[in-house]
Amino acid sequence: MPPLRPKARQEGLLVQEVPDEVLVYDTDSHKAHCLNRTAAVVWKLCDGQTTVEEIARRVEGELGTRTSEDVVWHALDQLAQFNLLDDSTLSQTLRAGATRRQLMGELVRRLILVGGTAMAMITSVAVPSASAQGSPGTPGPTGPPGPPGVAGATGATGAGSTGSTGAPGSTGPTGPTGSTGSAGLTGPAGSTGSTGLTGSTGPTGPTGPTGPFGATGAIE
Numbered sequence: 001m002p003p004l005r006p007k008a009r010q011e012g013l014l015v016q017e018v019p020d021e022v023l024v025y026d027t028d029s030h031k032a033h034c035l036n037r038t039a040a041v042v043w044k045l046c047d048g049q050t051t052v053e054e055i056a057r058r059v060e061g062e063l064g065t066r067t068s069e070d071v072v073w074h075a076l077d078q079l080a081q082f083n084l085l086d087d088s089t090l091s092q093t094l095r096a097g098a099t100r101r102q103l104m105g106e107l108v109r110r111l112i113l114v115g116g117t118a119m120a121m122i123t124s125v126a127v128p129s130a131s132a133q134g135s136p137g138t139p140g141p142t143g144p145p146g147p148p149g150v151a152g153a154t155g156a157t158g159a160g161s162t163g164s165t166g167a168p169g170s171t172g173p174t175g176p177t178g179s180t181g182s183a184g185l186t187g188p189a190g191s192t193g194s195t196g197l198t199g200s201t202g203p204t205g206p207t208g209p210t211g212p213f214g215a216t217g218a219i220e
Contacts, residue, residue: 004089005048005049005050005051005090006046006048006085008043009084010029020036021037021040022034025127026083026084031124032125033084033124034123035122036122038063038067038071038121039079041121042075043075046085052069052073054089055072065118067118072120074119074120076093078122079093079122080093166200189196
C-alpha cells in the first residue's frame, strides 16, 4: 500500500489565523473549528504530496519540539473527523487511522505525562445558519399621526427709508484759448541746374541723284 499523502480541504472553508491558533468556519456544516498550533501546522503541510513521516519531521523543525508520526496521525484523525481533509484522501486517512485509534488514547496520555511533545487539539462548535435563526417578529401597527403644530406668527416687514438725492455738481470754467503758433521760415531757393552740353553735328547725308534734263525749247 503506498504511503498516505494527506491533502487539506480547500473548498467551503473560511480560514483566519490568530496567534498560536487557526480558526476555520465550515460553510457547509455551519461549524467553527479552532486548531491549536500543532494541528494548524499539520493541516498546512497536508498538500497531497508530503508523507506522514515527512510531515512529522517538518512539524518538529517548525515547532522546535519532539514530534513523532503518532502525533501527526492524532492530528490527521481529528482533521478527518471534522471533515477538514480533501475527499481524495479522507477515506484513506480514516481507514489508516482506525487501526491506530485503539492505541491512541493511551499513547496520548503517556506523551502528555512525559512532556516535551506538543499534541494537536481541535475544538469545534456549531454555529446556527441565518435561515435556522428565528425570524423577526411582525412589526406593530403604525401609531396615529400627531396633531399639526401651531403655525408661528409672521414677522413684520421692515421698511427702510430712501436716501435723499445729492445736489448736482457745478460746471467748471472754460479754459483760455491757446495762442496762434508762429509761421514757419521759408526755405532757401534751390540752385539752377547747369546747362546741358551741345550735341555733336550729325554726319552729312549723301548727295542726291542728278535730276533729268529739261526738254529743249522750240526754235522760232
